[in-house]
Amino acid sequence: MRAMVVAAVVIALAAASPVLAETVACHLTYGGETQVIESAPLASPYAGTPTAIGSFFLFRIIFVREPADLARINLYVYAHAEFGEAPTPVQHASYPYPVSNHGRYGFTGLQRVYEPKHESELQYWCEMRGA
Structure with missing residues (x-):
């Protein structure tokens, strides 16, 4: 009986602990x-807005x-376009997931x-946050 109570408390505490969402x-x-x-x-590689x-x-x-x-992280940089024109891609970088942060400037x-x-x-660097 005591083991069941301890197990129930452990499960309840685990459920109450905040879960860190993994983000880029x-x-x-x-x-x-x-x-x-x-x-x-x-959910889709076509989602996400600039x-x-x-x-x-x-x-x-x-x-x-x-x-x-298909798991990966794609980063896109576009140059703003003049009125009526589509933005111009100036950089696309692709990283297979999972990635590891390396030193000061992430992955x-x-x-x-x-x-x-x-x-x-434009200067940038990206890192993984959460677990």
């Missing part, structure tokens, strides 16, 4: 300002864990991307 967090620096954007796993970074960049994180053979290392028309620079 990217640290983006543009124009001297840094912001962090995060993405939880997505985030505007300053006046000239868009940044998109696609984090897919299932199915296992991507420090990346520098340049916008062709306005000669703007």
